[in-house]
Amino acid sequence: MLADIAANLSLGLSIAASPDGFLFLVIGAFLGMIVGLFPGFGPAAGIAVLIPMTFGLEPTIAIIMLAGIYYGSMYGGTITSILINTPGESATVASTIDGYPLAQKGRAGPALVMQAIASFFGGTIGVILITALAPSLANFAASFGPSEYFLIIAVGLLMLTTMMGDNKFKGFISALIGFAVGTIGVDVMSGQQRYTFGSPELIGGVYFVAVAIGLFGIGELLHCIFNGQHRQPAKRLRISFRDKEFWPSRQDYYESRFTFWRGSAIGFIAGVLPGSGATLGSIIGYSVEKKVAKDPEKFGKGEMRGLVAPEAANNAASAGAMVPLLSLGIPGSGATAVLLGAFLMWGLQPGPLLIVNDPEFVWGLIASMYLGNMILIAMSIFAIPLFVKFLDIPYVNVVPVIVLLCVIGAFAINASIIETWILVLSGLVGFAMKKYGYSPAATVLALVLGSMAEETFLQTYIISQGTMNLFWERPVSLVLSIVLLAVVITPIALAVMSRLKGNAAKVNGEAS
Template sequence: MELLSNLALGAQVAFQADALLFCFIGVTLGTLIGALPGIGPLAAISVCLPLTFGMEPTVALIMLAGIFYGAQYGGSIASILLNLPGTPSTAITALDGYPMAQKGRAGLALFINAFASFCGSSISILLLMFFAPFIAAIALKFHSTEYFAIMLLGLVSAATLSGGAPVKSLIMVLFGLLLGVVGLDSNSGTARFTLGFLELSDGLSLIPVAMGLFGVAEVLMKMEAARKSDASPAKVERVRLADLIPERSILRKLVAPILRGASVGAVIGALPGAGPTVASLMAYSFEKQTNKAGDKFGTGEPAGVAAPEAANNAAVQTAFIPTLGLGIPGDVVMAVLLGAMMMHGIVPGPRFIPTEPEVFWGLVISFWLGNVMLLMLNLPMIGVFVRLLSVPASILLPIIVFFICMGSYSVANNPFDIYVTLFFGVLGYFLVKSGFSPAPVLLGFVLGPLVEDNLRRTMTIARGDATVFLDRPIALVLLIMTALVVLLPIGRAVMKMLAERRAGRDGDAGSKSVLMQPVPDSEQ
């Protein structure tokens, strides 16, 4: 009964005319900003923050939050159509979304993206409504020990991202780890792998690295393909909304990936310091291990689009739990939103939900309204987005390069980031040509520093005693899962090898028995 009264209170706030208007403005801006490679919600929220000073605090937060989760919708558009991640959290979507577009299934990929995003957000909002205080309490139990264990699980799982080439994946993860430690050591201040460049003292930024490995590398691949063949751009027929709805068999297969992705995203999003990027990477890796079609991931598998999109959108919603309930921002964007709340006189913390119910429940209802708006905004526009594929490469590629450079520069207003992007673009091109997948590099780059920082913090607190991991049940369970991820494939490989040897011996024994049989008198 109390929940219904809280929802009614939130509806009174969210259904006000100004709240609906600025919610729509926020999600529309978020979609447009997300579709522009490298710009991201952080820059958009920072620019729009001064415009909210004259607004009612709840309405201002509704608009700024709309920009945040709207960017997750928009970011996947460029990932699917151009292999160019609009936001870091949508980089993993390109692994299967872009191959689907190359096979003439761009409309289906965009529909799955919108559908999975809406479902992931809706599931996360339900968790937010029913379990926000409980999830906040669980999140408080995660210390550096648990963070190290869960990030290590993500790193080990990265070896599954390249299908049947775990050794190549491992090499790419290790390379990503090396990239992640570039810069000044947080403890000693020693420069690591900076190569004498002062610009690398703060380390490499995620956006230039991702834009290079995925965006510039793809531009170079397209230029090579265009040089080898004079093929005209593909003719894209008009796409009707009714034609985009998948068959029931496909929808049934997407239910489980969406539920798994949303679950992973909701959990990761509620952990301070994780965010939607980590959530989408771990959801994709987990789905690849559990899905029956996991060996087809990376070739245009719909589940490879559904799982990470459900995860990153779910993570965006539950990222508000530590921010609002604990006063701890989940990532950089949430830190800006936390500052916006304080500017408007709202103090997040354990007492926030009971003392500011109209703000919390107004936000919760606006999340769902905003996602409905995004669904209604994005589905009719799929046909327009698909027509991007018909633009000639001579026109499209320079525009892509322009947006890549602009997005890289906007990270820190530093031209050096453009050079970093171009370097990783050339590197990504040669990696793809050599049969290596760039995706594990990104996972190692994102999770590596988190693993290092939390391991150091754990060892400092425990005074070097590694048995601390055995004393914390959550960390112990996560480490056991990590060991299983490593040992199960090895066990399967050993069993397969033994079965092949046994079959070979049985075959040899059978052939010998045939040779040793006596020849009948009639044949002598």
């Protein structure tokens, strides 16, 4: 098995380390760092907006670049968390808790270096685990039938919506909207046109890239404008790695020696689970670290372990999220959904057979992640002054860059003005969704997986002759059905219990 992995990795390295592969990996990592720097503009938006820039590239090289943007944004997002108390990316929110106090104590340099090392550690552990787990999971998944696939999609979407606090219901509606939009076009089973209103442009369906760029790119941009980001002055910061105080102390490394491992393990598990992702991984990583610490009172006041834990976790989670994507063809987050859309755009067939049918692609991508993490740690330490300079650009000047990239990119895909208008409409809907508590990520996820969900659901229906007993007759389906029920019932049961407790407390209060 080890010999197989070594052979596969060397095949992957021959692609990722080729002049083209390496060049676009560096470009992707660099762009990812910049995407991470700007608050409110996450990896999903970054990948969606920059997809059109990969035209003309070979599919593997294009995906290597897009994946570089994805995990590069995790590194970049922390810079603003530490320096200006504003997370550049939702997965780096937890890093603000101790990162900013460290900067206030005059330890911005050590904090930036430790976050880079933690990110590298988490990212690399994550990629090692992908190397070990993805092929085995793909082998295991090769026996999956339509019922298992449908249940995995349903569990993933439900878990994504349970991340939404009181807005779970709105998350569920967001996913249904994605499914509804996904039904537009020709039905693959019968060939009948659905919701095309006679327009030839809609026969092929609503192209996901325009919707994703609109929801994530224009939608997030309008939301940032709504919150007044374009009215804020630029932050002028200076930092140099030539300063003596720039480097962490021995004590920093010693105290964090177990934190790197704990954060990485927690993050990877959170990443593999559909729907949870890097944001939850980093928050759990931080909470666990605080709980196991002998001195939890130090957390929140500039404790290095409080920065290392979420950083190792969010990078391991971003790698972990690639496991279901590569082995099952099922993304667990908005960003990986956009990546899956890019796979489809390049003619790749995601699923358990991807590793068998396109080993150059899968192993090229995995090998590029090893290299990407090495490039990113070097960039995160030695190019910090350059990235800090990007913060000098006021957001008011960033707005037109995003708008032009979105509009020109959406048009350039199929030279279609209808798709460009779909982008504009999706942008407005994305803004309203963000403002009123809906989930654009759930919509994109459901849109990308819509046809697969429909196909697997109907196949299950037909095979079981309308009884749907395949959902509990096969062992894996049964386990997934139980998980699905638990995801649905647990929040309802908890809400009922807390209401009953509240009523009991009220009655007791009145009685006394």
